[in-house]
Amino acid sequence: MKIAIIGTGYVGLVTAACLAEIGNTVTGVDVDARKIDLLNAGKVTIHEPGLPQLIARNRRAERLVFTTDHETAVRHAEVVFLAVGTPAEEDGSADLSHVIDAARLVGRHLHRPTVIVTKSTVPVGTAALVRAAVADELAARRLDLAFSVVSNPEFLKEGSAVSDFMHPDRIVLGYHDTSAAGIMRELYIPLLRQREQLIEIDARSAELSKYAANVMLAARISLMNELACLADAAGADIEAVRRCIGADARIGPHCLQAGIGYGGSCLPKDVKALIRTSVQYGCTPHMLKAAEAVNEKQKALLYRKICSHYGGVRRLEGKTFALWGLSFKPNTGDMREAPSLVLIEQLLKAYCGIRACDPVACEEAARELHGMHEAGRFSDRIHLTRDPWEAVEGADALVLVTEWSDFRTPDFARLAESLNDKVVFDGRNLYEPRHVQAAGLRYYGIGR
Numbered sequence: 001m002k003i004a005i006i007g008t009g010y011v012g013l014v015t016a017a018c019l020a021e022i023g024n025t026v027t028g029v030d031v032d033a034r035k036i037d038l039l040n041a042g043k044v045t046i047h048e049p050g051l052p053q054l055i056a057r058n059r060r061a062e063r064l065v066f067t068t069d070h071e072t073a074v075r076h077a078e079v080v081f082l083a084v085g086t087p088a089e090e091d092g093s094a095d096l097s098h099v100i101d102a103a104r105l106v107g108r109h110l111h112r113p114t115v116i117v118t119k120s121t122v123p124v125g126t127a128a129l130v131r132a133a134v135a136d137e138l139a140a141r142r143l144d145l146a147f148s149v150v151s152n153p154e155f156l157k158e159g160s161a162v163s164d165f166m167h168p169d170r171i172v173l174g175y176h177d178t179s180a181a182g183i184m185r186e187l188y189i190p191l192l193r194q195r196e197q198l199i200e201i202d203a204r205s206a207e208l209s210k211y212a213a214n215v216m217l218a219a220r221i222s223l224m225n226e227l228a229c230l231a232d233a234a235g236a237d238i239e240a241v242r243r244c245i246g247a248d249a250r251i252g253p254h255c256l257q258a259g260i261g262y263g264g265s266c267l268p269k270d271v272k273a274l275i276r277t278s279v280q281y282g283c284t285p286h287m288l289k290a291a292e293a294v295n296e297k298q299k300a301l302l303y304r305k306i307c308s309h310y311g312g313v314r315r316l317e318g319k320t321f322a323l324w325g326l327s328f329k330p331n332t333g334d335m336r337e338a339p340s341l342v343l344i345e346q347l348l349k350a351y352c353g354i355r356a357c358d359p360v361a362c363e364e365a366a367r368e369l370h371g372m373h374e375a376g377r378f379s380d381r382i383h384l385t386r387d388p389w390e391a392v393e394g395a396d397a398l399v400l401v402t403e404w405s406d407f408r409t410p411d412f413a414r415l416a417e418s419l420n421d422k423v424v425f426d427g428r429n430l431y432e433p434r435h436v437q438a439a440g441l442r443y444y445g446i447g448r
């Protein structure tokens, strides 16, 4: 099948590579010429396990090409995916301008009956707006072409995106009318183990299902974090509690890890957007607001623990903290809404030095930090490295922020020798407290 993917970010690039891998001919198009140049030079613009190999193989087989020219991409496509960003507006609602711009560009270049698929996360009712934008452009060209709009929310996780796409739990297809059902089934059935994994519903329910999934995860994380605070106060261990409730088949073991709050490009903005949608429809989003409030508080928790250990913020001045992990979660270079940024900001304000290590996200982190501050203002107090032991050199304390496997089993004796104040703040409950303590280090976790 001939496919165009508009937007070659995390979702678009993975979708393009995976659909090419199963035999389709795919053109990825982006307005970011730098991104397309890099892709055409054989470079991969994001860190995602397995993706470079997939892209290289399918480019060689001429099943995958990249361009900045929407016309080239759309002209021959039977299916066009919209995979552009939907960032949060100032008031929290989803900014649909990229989606509508992309839909208009598609309408401007359609030459044949085509299925237009919204893969971006979009609020209820967006399929109708996409349909109207395309119809407008066709009318301006006095062209009477049949096209359908399908809502196909994406559920992949950064860090395991290729595997998630190739082995999905389910594929959701939301139709306004079912004229596109045949072509969508033909496209996706090769990825499914069972026919039941294909969920075909109406477009509005499909749009809402993506937000529903993300806010469910966000609420679960926030509830665990709230319970972790209680465990801390009551002298219980949240890790033991987690094992107990995760064994309950009605609850299940996933997303029960207490930590320093959720981040990334999806959960924070999707919770905000669904709060706005709820209000627009006259519903009161009690649970969504609580999930968000708990998360905001949680992102400051490690800093509060650090202050309390040192006896107040004034005592922090001049201290140097080694941070292990910067990306919002392991196996990605994505720094969007990463909790590490909140901690860095707080430590810098308290006149601390930072020696931060991340296996992948250093460049992205440097860009984010430059964006947050006037160039160079804090640069003399932040040192970024890929080497965990370099980060620890001369540091007073270690803060584990992101649970990359590189940090899983460090030599605690060596840590104890390196850290002046012999203290570890574990923001992900990655370590067994008694292993850390056995090396003569003070240990702080979340809810233990």
Ligand SMILES: NC(=O)c1ccc[n+]([C@@H]2O[C@H](COP(=O)([O-])OP(=O)(O)OC[C@H]3O[C@@H](n4cnc5c(N)ncnc54)[C@H](O)[C@@H]3O)[C@@H](O)[C@H]2O)c1
Binding pocket: 006, 007, 008, 009, 010, 011, 012, 029, 030, 031, 032, 035, 083, 084, 085, 086, 098, 101, 102, 105, 119, 120, 121, 122, 154, 155, 156, 157, 158, 265, 266
């Ligand atoms: N990142 C994730 O893990 C994830 C998972 C599921 C769903 N989503 C959703 O998918 C959508 C895309 O997310 P992302 O993380 O891939 O975003 P991204 O910012 O990484 O990528 C979006 C890309 O679209 C390009 N773009 C914008 N307007 C364009 C246009 N008119 N024509 C061509 N290209 C255009 C941008 O230049 C950018 O490269 C969002 O709605 C997001 O909520 C993301």
